[in-house]
Amino acid sequence: MLPEGRLTAYRADPAILSLGEDMFAAVTPAAFPETVIRFRNDRAAAEVGLDHLNDVEWARHFGRFEALPDNLRVPLALAYHGHQFRSYNPDIGDGRGFLFAQLRDGDGRLMDLGTKGTGRTPFSRTGDGRLTLKGGVREILATEMLEALGVETSRTFSIIETGEALTRGDEPSPTRSAAMVRLSHSHIRYGSFQRLAYRKDAVTMERLTDYCLAHLAGMSDVPDRYAALMDYAVSGAARLAASYRAAGFVHGVLNTDNINITGESFDYGPWRFAPRWDDGFTAAYFDQFGLYSFGRQAEALQWNVHQLALALRTVAEADSLIPALKSFPDRYEAALAAALLTRLGIQAQDQENDTRLARAWEAALAASEIEPDRAFFDWRGGTRRRDHAAYETPAFHAFAALATDYSAVPGATDHEYWSNDAPCSMLIEEMEALWAPIAEDDDWAPLESKIDVIRRMGEAHEGLRVPDDQR
Numbered sequence: 001m002l003p004e005g006r007l008t009a010y011r012a013d014p015a016i017l018s019l020g021e022d023m024f025a026a027v028t029p030a031a032f033p034e035t036v037i038r039f040r041n042d043r044a045a046a047e048v049g050l051d052h053l054n055d056v057e058w059a060r061h062f063g064r065f066e067a068l069p070d071n072l073r074v075p076l077a078l079a080y081h082g083h084q085f086r087s088y089n090p091d092i093g094d095g096r097g098f099l100f101a102q103l104r105d106g107d108g109r110l111m112d113l114g115t116k117g118t119g120r121t122p123f124s125r126t127g128d129g130r131l132t133l134k135g136g137v138r139e140i141l142a143t144e145m146l147e148a149l150g151v152e153t154s155r156t157f158s159i160i161e162t163g164e165a166l167t168r169g170d171e172p173s174p175t176r177s178a179a180m181v182r183l184s185h186s187h188i189r190y191g192s193f194q195r196l197a198y199r200k201d202a203v204t205m206e207r208l209t210d211y212c213l214a215h216l217a218g219m220s221d222v223p224d225r226y227a228a229l230m231d232y233a234v235s236g237a238a239r240l241a242a243s244y245r246a247a248g249f250v251h252g253v254l255n256t257d258n259i260n261i262t263g264e265s266f267d268y269g270p271w272r273f274a275p276r277w278d279d280g281f282t283a284a285y286f287d288q289f290g291l292y293s294f295g296r297q298a299e300a301l302q303w304n305v306h307q308l309a310l311a312l313r314t315v316a317e318a319d320s321l322i323p324a325l326k327s328f329p330d331r332y333e334a335a336l337a338a339a340l341l342t343r344l345g346i347q348a349q350d351q352e353n354d355t356r357l358a359r360a361w362e363a364a365l366a367a368s369e370i371e372p373d374r375a376f377f378d379w380r381g382g383t384r385r386r387d388h389a390a391y392e393t394p395a396f397h398a399f400a401a402l403a404t405d406y407s408a409v410p411g412a413t414d415h416e417y418w419s420n421d422a423p424c425s426m427l428i429e430e431m432e433a434l435w436a437p438i439a440e441d442d443d444w445a446p447l448e449s450k451i452d453v454i455r456r457m458g459e460a461h462e463g464l465r466v467p468d469d470q471r
Helices: 015-019 042-047 055-062 133-148 190-198 202-215 225-247 294-312 318-326 328-344 351-366 372-378 394-403 428-441 445-460
Strands: 024-026 036-040 076-078 082-084 087-089 099-104 110-116 155-166 175-184
Touching: 015 099, 015 202, 036 055, 036 133, 042 155, 055 155, 076 099, 082 190, 110 133, 133 155, 133 175, 133 428, 133 445, 190 202, 190 294, 202 225, 202 294, 225 294, 225 318, 225 328, 294 318, 294 328, 318 328, 328 351, 351 372, 351 394, 428 445
Parallel strands: none
Antiparallel strands: 024 076, 036 155, 082 087, 099 110, 110 175, 155 175
């Protein structure tokens, strides 16, 4: 019998083993001096039947990495290649993490429990295989915010402090260490296919394609497996790019080894939320040419799906892949209009008018200095709800004129969140302010309080994810 409150039963499904040993390397997790639980996502755990674990069991599985029942007997570091800032690198792979387990959620989706900061692997090169505690906290904040804003994202499942002191060039050192577990709808990357193309391994390419279609896309017996996978990937990439923009989010490192075949966002390093609607805003200090800036993320993801197509071209006819590739701009534009209107709490009409309204909203934001979160908050329901001098501009007046022909989503502003004085946001200054009490006094209360606020915002945005028929 399931413990009361469980959303689903635990269902192990280590399907990755069907790909064969050439796709991964068995690894031994690092042995840590300590395993202090700092964050456990019981909401996510309930969706895969693991919320019943007590803290001792949790630390044993997600700090010592004792195998879950009927699951992977040993962790697997996945092998892949990828373009890093558009330079091909065949010498990567899981260098400080591994796939720990696979299981089904309540909707029957195959989910991965993957790690970060859990020790060296055959792909580590010169790295130490560790993660800073601050890096773990940053990932909590990124995933919680994005989930609340309707972005399909991995979820930070567990953070356990490990008692090691790490030296890093971009943080005051020595700094504290952590082992992180994330819950994702797959860790298969575009770079997984690029590696097989590089090796001219058509047999495993076919096997990996069938694995993705059957276990991730829910497709079987398709007439052209590679065209179907290409269409699935392009749809996910366009949706991801649109959702980043509607959230005002910059991932920072959209390399092909960081793009999931499902279109789910994951692996957060130098992320930022944009302080204003500035296409040139860049998250990573090392992105000197703005390749992955706020305004170029759609371009980056479109470039990446072309690299996936080139990899599939080693086993497929080019003509079968081209239709999906050509559809990216239209899919992105439709997904962006739907995402912006959904966040604004406005009911969609038709593609032409919705796109016109979305473009007017973006033009108004771009011409102002106002923070995007503030603007979305104040215009929820399509009508200006708060006085602000920044809205007295021709661009905002033009948007308001178009919005008069639209209706608010029923209940768009009913939640108590919309009566707050200010929106929930996560600019870099706030992230640093949440880390400071942890670093200085081991005080986790501000972070825990912020997570509660973010989740309440998510409740207010319930239904924010763009419906399938609008993607």
